[in-house]
Amino acid sequence: MKVKGILVVVSGFSGAGKGTVMKMLLEKYNNYRLSISATTRKPREGEENGREYFFKTKEEFEKMIEENRLIEYADYVGNYYGTPRDYVEKQLECGKDVILEIELQGALQVKEKFPETLLVFLTPPCAQELKARLEGRGTEDNNTIMARLKRAAEEAAYMDRYDCVLINDNLEKCVDDLHGIIQSEHWKAGRNKELIDKMRGELETLK
């Protein structure tokens, strides 16, 4: 029986710790593949094509849209960001669970196209903690922090559109909980139609 992988979207407030959680999840467990986005924004220093992003020209990106080679895309501040279909589909076929670390807008697009996608929203235990983490980074001025909190308040309106809301309080626990959530998904009855049909058929023959 062919077991296909699960498509997982992880979103969350800026400052919720998505990047760190993803990094540790991939280091600790073998079965995951992180999808790499395509973008038209220019590479920053130290970024490599095919590692952080696939860097594309506007023309290349729009050709990918036309040819239906992206499973979601969005326009942020004048640049395109999107998820190439090819890599995701190949890994899922191989039975790998593929994780998209994308924002709200893309997450809802993916869920609409592929309703069996598992949407996970990462959040700190409280808003004060989110503010403290953004301030603790020390890399952003007060205006930027306020803009991120405002954006978080907008995103919070859509938290209940996600399947799971996962608190990132203790990093190690959060990574294990995320792993548990994804692995449990494999047992959902809706994902095991072949097994159910097989058992039905065999039991009819035996009885």
Next chain:
Amino acid sequence: MKVKGILVVVSGFSGAGKGTVMKMLLEKYNNYRLSISATTRKPREGEENGREYFFKTKEEFEKMIEENRLIEYADYVGNYYGTPRDYVEKQLECGKDVILEIELQGALQVKEKFPETLLVFLTPPCAQELKARLEGRGTEDNNTIMARLKRAAEEAAYMDRYDCVLINDNLEKCVDDLHGIIQSEHWKAGRNKELIDKMRGELETLK
């Protein structure tokens, strides 16, 4: 914030290993409470009131039905079996995850009354294995085994009414998977409305 426990129903084919899985789950993890059924059937040798079952007279049982003190009940071969409401509700309020090991008919009743119940169906990897386990018990004659397989074929028609279909191939793994399924359920967005509302309120204040 008050975290309530999860109501879990575990059903499965006779021979799927429900009893052994339940026993090991309760031994290995602390958070679970197994609900004890009430029944009008006579205690067998070695059975204790309040351990295997709460043994009731027909009159007592029918009074419990009338007073709505059972969350489900059914009539099997002339005897009543049912789940007392009181214990289940108290443990859920305390945040314990309560497991009902009951059959199809009761499982569907509970899901209808409490749609947030998690229904798990336990199955061996294939029907031949189910037959081999029933034969391996050595306690049942061929007619009984055939009756159980016939019953399994009937139950298989309802497997997709369960939330999860869990294969019991390796006992240790099955117990850990069941634990993972139940624990992941705590992160479902629908079970975290208070957390979502709290984050929304706090972010509105901060922004």
